[in-house]
Amino acid sequence: MIKVPLTVNGAELLRSELQRLKSVERPSVIAAIAEARSHGDLSENAEYDAAKERQGFIEGRIADLEGKLSNAVIINPAEIDADGRIVFGATIDLEDLESSDNVTYQIVGDDEADIKAGKISVSSPIARALIGKSAGDVVEVNAPAGIREYEVLDVKYL
Template identity: 80%
Template sequence: MNAMSKIPLTVKGAEMLRQELHRLKTIERPSVITAIAEARAQGDLSENAEYDAAKEKQGFIEGRIADLEGKLSSAQIINPAELDADGRVVFGATVELEDLETGAMVTYQIVGDDEADIKQSKISISSPIARALIGKSAGDTADVQAPGGVRQYEVLDVSYI
């Protein structure tokens, strides 16, 4: 095991990264290579804005490809449906909460940094709320340090879906 720790990813998250990697390699990379060749054909590279822009874009694409390949190679892919965590909140779990102050109900799935998307109710494992929830079970309360002070949530249900 190298110094890089495994990055947890859900099955869906890994698939999302794989799709992006595939698109970069099959569409973006070839198109930027073509753009560089076309810009180079225009002659003088010292004042060639198209060439500079294409080279910059190529650098970005290659960097992102390396980034994605690194993430996928060090990923620990977790299928939430196969978790057996005895009702505790773990990575990949979906948690139904009640905000004890407002009575509002919220449901979050705890995912990796790359998958987090609050619009889809997916929160990062490294977020304060996820950190406060890890290890809790239905009936427990979690204190979360929020911008406006501490918020208390009661865990109503934990599912692995």
């Protein structure tokens, strides 16, 4: 069984999505199927086909979320004591040595990743390059656009 690393916030987001799917989306699609059935011949009923397809998607997502949550290893970054090293859940301030731009990322689970929110997946090239490094280290990242160099400015466990 593969363990799925999640931050506390990420686990809560998955739980709320699961709750919404079970309490709102599932009953809605069941009602849509019942409505489409009442229209008669199912062999030529596009509404019925669309509702069944949506039901399949919802049930698949529910199963996926339940599996991930049952295999989750929930990590609270605030409780990590990694002696300033970059680990899962850490928030890192970086300086791009080529452009002198500063960026802040948090290393999170695959399901939580959102680059616009500054959350990068633990399996991304930049996260893999950063793991184990400390403030002051220079890190080479093999990105799709070529090799990028970053200096680690600060490591926080928020």
